[in-house]
Amino acid sequence: MTVSEPPGLRHLRDPRGYSIELGRDRPVRLDCGADIGPITVAYQTYGTLNAERSNAILICHALTGDHYVADPHPITGKPGWWNDLVGPGRLLDTDRYFLICSNVLGGCMGTTGPRDVNPATGKPWGLSFPVITIGDMVRVQARLLDALGIDQLFCVVGGSMGGMQTLEWCASFPERVFAAIPIATAARHSAQNIAFHEVGRQAIAADPDWCDGDYLSQGKFPNRGLAVARMAGHITYLSEAALHRKFGRNLQERDNFSYGFDADFQVESYLRHQGSTFVERFDANSYLYITRAMDYFDLAAANGGALANAFRGTPTRFCVISFSSDWLFPTSESRAVVQALNAVAANVSFVEIQSDKGHDAFLLDEPEFHATLGGFLDGAAEHRGLPRAVKDRAPGDGAP
Amino acid sequence: MPQANGNLRVDLRLIADMVASGSRVLDVGCGDGALLAWLGRHKNVDGRGIELSMAGVSAAVAHGLSVIQGDADTDLEHYPSGAFDYVILSQTLQATYEPKTVLSNMLRIGRHAIVSFPNFGHWKVRSHLLLRGRMPVTDTLAYAWYETPNIHFCTIRDFLHLCRSLNIVVERRIALDRNGDMLRGWAGRALANLFAEQGLFLLSRKDESAG
Known part of the structure; x- marks a missing residue:
């Protein structure tokens, strides 16, 4: 261009x-x-x-x-x-x-x-x-x-x-x-929206690799916390109807329940994927600061x-x-x-x-x-x- | 000015004729914005619209008009007093929950109001009730009682009575036939409540009237 x-x-x-x-x-x-x-x-x-x-x-x-x-x-x-x-x-x-x-x-x-x-x-x-x-x-x-x-x-x-x-x-x-x-x-930003953001922020803060925000100096990254924050956020971006149409109760690459806590359902697998790819492109502290900016609006x-x-x-x-x-x-x-x-x-x-x-x-x-x-x-x-x-x-x- | 009003739906032509050039107009229930577009082009009108259907709003906005999705009952109250020269409500008053409040709001927001509605006093309507004993279904009132959006019918005489009680001045009244054409002679005047299928009114606030 x-x-x-x-x-x-x-x-x-x-x-x-x-x-x-x-x-x-x-x-x-x-x-x-x-x-x-x-x-x-x-x-x-x-x-x-x-x-x-x-x-x-x-x-x-x-x-x-x-x-x-x-x-x-x-x-x-x-x-x-x-x-x-x-x-x-x-x-x-x-x-x-x-x-x-x-x-x-x-x-x-x-x-x-x-x-x-x-x-x-x-x-x-x-x-x-x-x-x-x-x-x-x-x-x-x-x-x-x-x-x-x-x-x-x-x-x-x-x-x-x-x-x-x-x-x-x-x-x-x-x-x-x-x-x-x-x-x-x-x-x-509504109380409900602030509440969802707080869930995301708390997920990041609960990850030991967040290191009270100092992870970059310590060579670490709160992958798990940020991924959970993304998963929670992602649910709010979709509607129940859209989730149901996309995934329903379909199982992920299996015919029966695992009777365990693997990603049995497609929707679980999808969310985990959303979380794990998000951490490759986004900074955990940026997520804290930008969600805060929205909350204050x-x-x-x-x-x-x-x-x-x-x-x-x-x-x-x-x-x-x-x-x-x-x-x-x-x-x-x-x-x-x-x-x-x-x-x-x-x-x-x-x-x-x-x-x-x-x-x-x-x-x-x-x-x-x-x-x-x-x-x-x-x-x-x-x-x-x-x-x-x-x-x-x-x-x-x-x-x- | 029949030529200048060409291409506009017949019932909208008469409304367009009532609007002064260069004025500010709010069209409540504007559909795809045909009247607003015409007024903008031919009378240099600064127009806004309110429309219930997404398709109508989308079409109007896509043609460069300023239209919000909403309805007369819920949205008029948010407009400031005197914001418009004309507020138009065409064929919708009978479908509002609170026609009296709507009419009051129209004349609060606008110096003038232009209102049209189906006349429940028309002889066919009366004969339906009188001779058949059933709720009227006519060309202009094409719905059965259980599915009609029209929940507050009135006759022309009823409407004039409401205007009087609200201190509203009727500047012009036009009786229309089923096609939206003007009824002339005695059918459009003294006997309008019997022979008009629709009534069209140009209204103003009492304090704004010349008299």
């Missing part, structure tokens, strides 16, 4: 992405009060920034995602998490848009996080890394855009934690967001207790999308966002996509979801004066 590189920036070209140093002169002030800088931000771009710098779309990744949106993952080799949506003529059309996705602060795929060396001590940050928030992640993304010379994004889009970042963008930098698509997300509390305050006077066009079988970020959470936006007469669209695939539906092939996403982007592009894709006739045109 061709990328226009702003002059005067120290870009380190990675085979599959860029990385940039930010905050050397002006550290980033975090919500916890600490200053951090300089930091490294790893990011990837697709398409070309136009002369007006008006066609940029920021894609925000989820908890265990990364900036390899449409590239093979450097560790697993699997296609990017939105691979099918990105490309010439596709929904995220690289012929028309300039797509940016950066690894979040606290992550482990190139952006500064607890796995990296603290320049002040020469040792890995570990648990001395400051506790971060969704707001901190967005602040760092804003610094990245400053460095790229992009004042206003055409669109911010993201699912799950990416949706939280999308909402945070709209609340913190409304004038920099022309359109926003928060997907399968919420304006606050509460846009209403941050705006005087009323979610509508977060969006008062917003110039942004919103498209809120939820999935009917998502019990981790249920439709009621999206509705709360929509109601807050309506209360301030914002320009908002909202659809609940019928799907039995649970929370993960935003990563999967859901034609209605993709039709809505593409249609909204196209309509917003027209309002922004960007080229539209060739479309069918609008409703009301030529109807009998």
Whole structure:
């Protein structure tokens, strides 16, 4: 993909992405009060920034995602998490848009996080890394855009934690967001979601190889703890119907129960596989920090207790999308966002996509979801004066 | 302006005629957004929609319209007062749980409301009950009693009575036949409650009216 590189920036070209140093002169002030800088931000771009710098779309990744949106993952080799949506003529059309996705602060795929060396001590940050928030992640993304010379994004889009970042963008930098698509997300992490995250964190902390967070210095890694955390998390990303359709009560490579504690059932085997592959690509402390950031997210509390305050006077066009079988970020959470936006007469669209695939539906092939996403982007592009894709006739045109 | 309104469903044409150019419109039960799209293109209207079905919302959003999935009973209360010039509710009032609250909310949110509904006072409806002793099933009311989404029927006279009690001004009233065409002469005026299959009303708040 061709990328226009702003002059005067120290870009380190990675085979599959860029990385940039930010905050050397002006550290980033975090919500916890600490200053951090300089930091490294790893990011990837697709398409070309136009002369007006008006066609940029920021894609925000989820908890265990990364900036390899449409590239093979450097560790697993699997296609990017939105691979099918990105490309010439596709929904995220690289012929028309300039797509940016950066690894979040606290992550482990190139952006500064607890796995990296603290320049002040020469040792890995570990648990001395400051506790971060969704707001901190967005602040760092804003610094990245400053460095790229992009004042206003055409669109911010993201699912799950990416949706939280999308909402945070709209609340913190409304004038920099022309359109926003928060997907399968919420304006606050619910008690149930915090509870699931705590199970994951406790699983990691219970692994002796976690070494109170100091495993990197001791040459160890809490594989078992992180795998259990992933297994618990993965269940929350699926629906009961999806699990049943995929596995039912089918046995794994056997005709009868083992009358033991092997992975008798396919669903057990599947979860163990999810756990064991996850530890190859994710850092345990990053998991602690990023889940914590999600737990702390509460846009209403941050705006005087009323979610509508977060969006008062917003110039942004919103498209809120939820999935009917998502019990981790249920439709009621999206509705709360929509109601807050309506209360301030914002320009908002909202659809609940019928799907039995649970929370993960935003990563999967859901034609209605993709039709809505593409249609909204196209309509917003027209309002922004960007080229539209060739479309069918609008409703009301030529109807009998 | 029949020519300017070409290509729009016949019952939506009359509604479109009531909307002033350049106004802000909320279409409640907007379907695939045909009316909103037409108003945006031909009358420079800033339109929003509410629609119950995913297919309708998805189609409308895919055509660049701002539409939320929801319904009149639950979503109107979240809009601020005076946010729109017109709030439109076409063929839906009789299917709401609380028509009175819905109507009040419409005229709180909008300076004007445009409402249409099937007239339960139509002579065919009356004759169904009178002569057959059965719940009416007609062209405009095509459901059997056990499966109808229409749970709050009213006649045109009932509706006018409700408007009076809510201090709502009726600026225009149009009687429609089964095809949505305007009834003229005595059938559309004095005897509308007997001969109109549908009623269409342009309403405003009393404090907003010129008189």
